Amino acid sequence: PCSNDSAAMAAAADRAAMFDLQGATKRLAAEMKACPEIAVAYWYVHGLIAAREAYRFGGSPESLEPVRQAMAELQSRVSFVPAAEIAHVVLQAASSAAQSEREEMGLLLEHALNLEGKARSAGLSGAPIVGAYEVAGDLWLQVHRFEDARRAYTVSAERIGSTRRVTLGLARTASRLNDLPVACEQYRALVSAWPKAGVEPPELTEAGAFIGRAECLTASRK
Numbered sequence: 001p002c003s004n005d006s007a008a009m010a011a012a013a014d015r016a017a018m019f020d021l022q023g024a025t026k027r028l029a030a031e032m033k034a035c036p037e038i039a040v041a042y043w044y045v046h047g048l049i050a051a052r053e054a055y056r057f058g059g060s061p062e063s064l065e066p067v068r069q070a071m072a073e074l075q076s077r078v079s080f081v082p083a084a085e086i087a088h089v090v091l092q093a094a095s096s097a098a099q100s101e102r103e104e105m106g107l108l109l110e111h112a113l114n115l116e117g118k119a120r121s122a123g124l125s126g127a128p129i130v131g132a133y134e135v136a137g138d139l140w141l142q143v144h145r146f147e148d149a150r151r152a153y154t155v156s157a158e159r160i161g162s163t164r165r166v167t168l169g170l171a172r173t174a175s176r177l178n179d180l181p182v183a184c185e186q187y188r189a190l191v192s193a194w195p196k197a198g199v200e201p202p203e204l205t206e207a208g209a210f211i212g213r214a215e216c217l218t219a220s221r222k
Contacts, residue, residue: 002038012028012041018199046070048094055097059098064099074088074091075088082125083127086126087127090135093139094135102145109135109139109152113136116131130165133155134163134166137165138169150170150177153166164193
């Protein structure tokens with residue numbers, strides 16, 4: 001029943017790498033009934049999207065209902081899909097971030113990163129599609145803890161490599177911290193490595209606008 005697992009996961013990961021989490025869920029939804037691993041990936045990414053949306057509403061109980069549903073779906077699969085536990089804890093952290101509960105979020109992220117680190121050391125997969133290390137940076141950035149966000153993205157780069165999400169995160173945190181040379185460098189790296197035939201999401205437009213600033217152009221000439 002999971003014969004199409006790898007293809008569906010790879011296609012969803014490709015969409016996520018282009019900052020299209022909605023597209024990733026659509027790809028996963030087509031296969032989730034046949035495979036528990038894909039169902040875990042679907043509910044995890046769905047929950048991340050919902051938690052980010054809930055942040056716009058101050059993490060109200062109503063706005064967090066889709067996140068709670070996703071966490072319940074993940075919890076029901078913990079016993080037979082190991083990655084479900086990591087995904088569940090990450091969504092708990094995302095839920096705390098939606099309510100700007102920074103201290104609680106930090107503790108939950110620490111737990112999630114510990115779980116993911118142990119899983120990877122054992123040769124197992126971590127949180128699917130978007131790793132816990134990447135999400136940690138996104139959540140710290142979301143709650144305006146920019147130094148913590150930069151540390152999280154730096155660790156993510158060391159552990160899993162400089163993905164597009166990490167590159168964008170480092171650019172954004174450097175910008176918030178007024179570290180313009182690094183922000184220009186990271187935004188430029190995102191643009192230069194983008195597939196020529198790829199769809200241009202808002203994140204790429206953001207990067208292009210930033211490196212067009214006078215400060216970046218001056219640094220580039222130097």
